[in-house]
Amino acid sequence: MRATGIIVEYNPLHNGHLYHLQEARKQTNADIIIAIMSGSFVQRGEPAIVSKELRTKWALEAGCDLVFELPVRFAVQQADIFASAAIELLKDLKTNALFFGSENGDATKFRIVAKLAASPLFEEALRRMLTEKKLSYGEAYTETLTSFTNELDVTKPNNILGLHYALANEKQEAGLKLYSLKRTNNYHATNAHSNDFASATALRKLLLENNLPAIKTKVPGFVYTSLENYQTPLLSFSSAYPYLRYRLLSDRNESLTVINSVTEGIENRLRRAAFEETAEDFLRATTTKRYSTSRVRRTAMQILLQFQKKDQPENHLRLLGMTKQGQAYLSTIKKELSLPLVSTPSKASQELIQYDIQASRLYHLLEGNTAQLDAPFSARPLLYF
Incomplete structure (x- = not known):
């Protein structure tokens, strides 16, 4: 069977995601769609707006065959x-292809630029840029790459991710054939468009403003229905801010400096900003040219989740859900897997999954769902047959 991979967050799943998934199956002639999905916390550095269990259900209903959680430490x-x-x-x-969205839409460009970015010459130039200029890693990467080539606009967020997918594919010799679908709207747009496509950022804004009816034409019917019936609070960075304030105002500096992304004295800026009453004011007080808002949010979540620099986390395959066809595919490759396969956390090495368990517990605390604190241990994959 031919398997195509997609890397998603579905935060929330909307019409653009559904179109992307359908095109992934069609353009790559896939028998199986494998989704790698962020779990309780997402890459922009905040809790997902709804639980990973609901987003797994959406993924399966939309047409994914296997859904695996990207471990929270990554x-x-x-x-x-x-x-x-x-x-x-x-x-x-054993995935054959990767299908991703980008502002560029030309997979060939990503392959060309990835080969350049993998060169020792580029890596040395990037090190110099980080040493000589007070820039964030992302800004230094963009500036260095722009000095080498204008083939790809890496100031665009999905182009950046696409490039890193291509670069990882190159470095790991993963052998994935790359396909890219051109995005039709701005990733960071905060207003829903008049057509049926809107960014996840815009949809989260509407949802957090309790304006559910405004998203009805922007999401598949099954997503809208489930959001209508969702009884748990919708989460955001603001939901986690009281916990973060407590940590920053009560922890000693040495407790913070051992955290993964706490470098260059950023802990001092974070501690000062923790006196701000709101999450919005906290982010305004901490964001600088060197420390982007995303960097600050990610660092904040790493403090809450205790991502320590000394730890060497192991990647693993945490199965969240599958269809019957996905189950059949997994059975055919199961004996060839090199990474640990986790379907029931209670049976897995607790050292292997400790951060994912911590993330699930914190997520339940943010929801106010303290009765579910041990649920992550007994959770089994969602079957969509």
Whole structure:
């Protein structure tokens, strides 16, 4: 069977995602669609707006055959780490192709630029840029790459992710054939468009404003119905801010400096900003040219989840859901997998999944669902037959 991979968050799943998924199956002639999905917390550095269980259900209803969670230790990271871990999972799952959205839409460009970015010459230039200029990693990467080539506009967020997918595919010799679908709207747009497509950012804004009717034409019917019936609070960075304030105002500096992304004295800026009453004011007080808002949010979540620098997390295949066809495919490759396959957390190495369990527990606390704190241990994959 021919398997195509997609890397998603579905935060929430909307019409653009559904179109992307349908095109992935059609353009790659796929028998199986494998989704690698961020779990309780997403790459932009905040809790997902709804649970990973509901988003898994959406993915299966939309047409995915297998849904695996990208372990949280890799999901809440900058683009290169996020992409590398996702590609490693797809490679281990014997995936034939990767289908991703981008502002460019030309997969050939991504392959060309990835070969350039993998060169020792580029990597040395990037190190110099980070040393000589006070830039964030993302800004330094963009500036360095722009000095080498104008083949790809890496100021665009999905182009950046696409490039890192292509780069990870190159470095890992994953052998994935790359396909890219040109995006028709702005990833960061905060207003829903008049047509049937809107960004996830715009939809989250409407949902958090309790304006559910405004998204009705922008999402598949099954998503809208489930949101109508969703009884749990919708989450955002603001939901986590009280917990973060407590940590920043009560922890000693040495407790913060051991955290993965806490470097260059950013802990001092974060601690000062924790006196701000709202999450919005906190982000305004911490965001600078060097520290982007996404960097600050990711660092904040890593503090809450205790991502320590000394840890060496192992990638693994946490199965969230499958169709009957997906189950059949997994059975054919199961003995060839190199990475640990986790279908029931209670049977897995607790060291392997400790961060994912912590993330699920924190997510339930943010929901106010304290009765479910042990649920992550007994959770089994969702079957969509």
